[in-house]
Amino acid sequence: MPNIKPISDLRNYTEVLKEVGVNQPVYLTRNGRGEYAIVKIDEFDRLRATVALLAQLEKGEKSAREEGWLSADEVEAALGL
16 A cells, blocks of 8 residues: 655654655655655666666667568677677
8 A cells, every 4th residue: 555645744754764665655745636756766766777778678669660670580690699
């Protein structure tokens, strides 16, 4: 179950930070609506790396759609295998 707290709970931020864990973000609301998420830095870095990887995969897929796909033999030849 998501850990959702009003932003006013940050007055006692050390208690809020104790509740943040790996795959356990704390969501902060303002006026009853989601506004922020607090995550561990390692998890944040992993999320950024995932987004970058997905962007590169999309770039490659777009290139393949526009310029054509390579066969397995062509890939192996290009890699010198």
